Amino acid sequence: MSEDADCAEIRDLIPEIAAGVAAGDERARALAHFGACHECRHELAMTADLVDEMLTLVPVQEPPAGFEGRVIARLAPEAKPRSRRVRLPRRRPARPVGRAAAWVAATAAAAGLAAGVVWWQTAQDRALAASYRHTLEVAHGRGLSAAPLKSGLGAEQGTVFAYQGEPSWLYVTFRSMPQPGHYDTCLVTKDGRRFPLRAFEAGQNAYAWGSTINVQVQEIGTIEFTRSGVTVMTARF
Amino acid sequence: MHGVWALSDESLLAGMASRDADAATAFVRRYQARVFGLALTIVGSRSVAEDVAQEAFVRAWRHAESYDPRKGRVPAWLLTITRNLAIDTLRMRGELPTDPFLLMGSLVSQEGGTDSSMDYDDRENLRRALLTLPPEQARAIALSVFYGLTGKEIAAIEEIPLGTAKTRIRRGLGKLREVLGVRDE
Numbered sequence: 049m050s051e052d053a054d055c056a057e058i059r060d061l062i063p064e065i066a067a068g069v070a071a072g073d074e075r076a077r078a079l080a081h082f083g084a085c086h087e088c089r090h091e092l093a094m095t096a097d098l099v100d101e102m103l104t105l106v107p108v109q110e111p112p113a114g115f116e117g118r119v120i121a122r123l124a125p126e127a128k129p130r131s132r133r134v135r136l137p138r139r140r141p142a143r144p145v146g147r148a149a150a151w152v153a154a155t156a157a158a159a160g161l162a163a164g165v166v167w168w169q170t171a172q173d174r175a176l177a178a179s180y181r182h183t184l185e186v187a188h189g190r191g192l193s194a195a196p197l198k199s200g201l202g203a204e205q206g207t208v209f210a211y212q213g214e215p216s217w218l219y220v221t222f223r224s225m226p227q228p229g230h231y232d233t234c235l236v237t238k239d240g241r242r243f244p245l246r247a248f249e250a251g252q253n254a255y256a257w258g259s260t261i262n263v264q265v266q267e268i269g270t271i272e273f274t275r276s277g278v279t280v281m282t283a284r285f
Numbered sequence: 286m287h288g289v290w291a292l293s294d295e296s297l298l299a300g301m302a303s304r305d306a307d308a309a310t311a312f313v314r315r316y317q318a319r320v321f322g323l324a325l326t327i328v329g330s331r332s333v334a335e336d337v338a339q340e341a342f343v344r345a346w347r348h349a350e351s352y353d354p355r356k357g358r359v360p361a362w363l364l365t366i367t368r369n370l371a372i373d374t375l376r377m378r379g380e381l382p383t384d385p386f387l388l389m390g391s392l393v394s395q396e397g398g399t400d401s402s403m404d405y406d407d408r409e410n411l412r413r414a415l416l417t418l419p420p421e422q423a424r425a426i427a428l429s430v431f432y433g434l435t436g437k438e439i440a441a442i443e444e445i446p447l448g449t450a451k452t453r454i455r456r457g458l459g460k461l462r463e464v465l466g467v468r469d470e
């Protein structure tokens with residue numbers, strides 16, 4: 049029955065739709081179906097409810113001092129003028145900093161935290177990140193490394209992240225789409241051992257590739273992407 | 286009662302929609318720890334989390350008018366805005382999620398919020414169910430719900446077929462839904 053087949057296909061999409069991560073075309077297809085199918089609509093509502101509840105389980109955390117005032121300062125220009133005396137709480141004004149300064153502040157503050165995994169966009173950021181990572185490693189016994197993934201001509205095609213954890217993994221994001229096709233991948237350690245990793249099938253929407261790894265991140269020398277026997281992209285750690 | 290501080294969420298949003306700064310202040314004060322907590326959980330840095338949390342309140346202020354109570358309660362609406370901003374920030378900065386295990390661990394701690402639509406038993410049941418999920422299902426759910434990764438991306442990270450990634454999420458969510466029992470739409 050085609051209706052059941054439709055339902056099965058839509059049920060498969062519901063978790064991604066409820067989590068807000070479904071692709072536009074899938075979402076559109078599902079919405080058309082929800083309009084006609086009560087059962088699937090109910091299924092979506094229940095799953096969306098669950099996702100909402102999971103968000104509310106996250107522990108509360110007091111924001112940094114002055115947060116409320118900084119938010120209100122951003123809203124104030126759009127607030128309606130008052131006839132009565134203004135009772136906005138007296139707070140420090142918004143930070144008079146540009147994006148670059150905010151970056152530096154973010155870096156300094158983050159260094160003291162059990163923060164996650166951070167990738168730094170510029171050389172300056174990366175220099176800051178070095179000390180940041182050091183702090184993380186000392187404090188938490190694990191770290192993140194990132195290295196640019198470059199083509200044979202030296203063009204930066206993406207970034208390889210190496211995450212030391214349980215399990216450790218590599219994750220590559222591509223800045224420009226690689227040529228579609230089959231790529232063999234290999235991790236080469238600093239002392240020259242080679243570990244083939246799972247192949248990468250580059251397609252139209254291939255913007256990421258990942259693999260778990262069985263070596264320590266600090267042992268990684270290079271990550272190589274090979275096409276038809278030719279190494280076409282390399283990341284050097 | 287005492288002015289805006291005792292108003293319902295919906296009334297505060299109505300106040301914000303009419304550009305009332307007192308309503309906005311009360312709203313921020315009521316939700317800042319929740320919004321900042323979620324932002325921090327996702328982005329992992331206090332400074333970046335503050336940027337995300339500020340932006341979430343600015344968006345709530347600007348879109349207060351379009352809040353539709355039939356589509357969910359205010360905390361869920363605001364936290365969804367926060368989550369989406371935090372995910373966008375991670376992606377824009379090319380950052381990877383913090384360890385999904387750590388995140389799931391924080392959910393089962395007892396410090397979560399209290400003003401959801403669930404009663405206490407439901408919350409405890411949901412926490413217990415999270416604890417008993419197979420780790421691979423819990424990870425897949427965390428990567429999807431909190432980090433906004435698609436099934437494809439999860440499959441790539443976890444080095445599993447797409448079908449397996451989707452199955453982990455669907456089975457995991459199914460188990461969590463069971464403990465919430467039957468609730469009407």
Ligand SMILES: [Zn+2]
Nearest residue numbers: 055085087088
């Ligand atoms: Zn259906």
